[in-house]
Amino acid sequence: MQADGPRACRFGRRWYLNNESWHPYVPPFGEMKCILCWCVSGQTHCQRQECPPAACASPTRRDNPCCAKCRPADAPPDGQEKVHDARAEAWSH
Secondary structure: OOOOOOOOEEOOEEOOOOEEEHHHHHHHEEEEEEEEEEEOOEEEEEOOOOOOOOOOOOEEEEOOOOEEEEEOOOOOOOOHHHHHHHHHHHOOO
């Protein structure tokens, strides 16, 4: 017996159409933005976003929360600019 059309996929409590993709929601963590799932003829496939290795000592995730990247040589370290601004404001009063 053949189905009338492509089969949907069930993931958790939701149904997804054939060829539909989504970021899975996993309680208690929430939406997993670094993982992509998709439905293929009734079967769910999921894959974590692949990231190239960062070739530096202290990579940052500022632009992409899934993959670490090296910050430009002239960029301040993460968080340092906020500390600097707070000190300047405190000294000016």
